[in-house]
Amino acid sequence: MAHRVLVVEDEEDIAFPLVRTLEREGYEVEWVDNGEKALETLASSPELVILDLGLPDIDGLEVCRRAREDGYDGAIIIVTARAGELDRVVGLDYGADDYLAKPFGLAELQARVRALLRRTSSAGGHAAEPARHDGLRIDIEARRVYAGTEEVPLTGKEFEVLSILAANRDKVVSRGRLMADVWDENWYGSTKTLDVTIGRLRQKLESVGVTDRVVAVRGVGFRLEGGTPDA
């Protein structure tokens, strides 16, 4: 079955070659040129979105944030001509999986798309069952997480949430503490963002066969505990 990819890009000169390239690669591609249409189309859950930041109506970052808040759990690649802003954008963590500065080479983009789809389709169970790993290893200094020898690609916020839970393994960490430590005191959003981050974290850990689980403790917070693999 062909992977469905959504291209959100208002400049035809960029969108057309991109869509053609992806279609040649065998993907089922949809193209929209503004943020409103992007959010509408995301409701049909394409597996991957290539999202431009400079859109005529809603800023791409806002589209990304709202998509995650609405529970969209496919892959998001942000592309931007605002190269100078890229570091800041990555640091803020709007829930994107990858970032690419314009102008980008089509081969580079294709490689990123392939890598992300490989990852998300194994989470969706289309690909072969991942090898089971018991060990979850967190390299705090390098900010990298491994399941056995395989690296688990986490966003900044996912990494921070996981490292706090891991430092308090088998104990409950309150929502308030996670919000305060991972999002700063200027955060005025709802804790739904925390739930979305936890959801994606769980999915990524499961997709590589990590048996440790992030367990929700109703009304209190979350706990990381060792689990047994599903039969």
Ligand code: CA
């Ligand atoms: Ca644009």
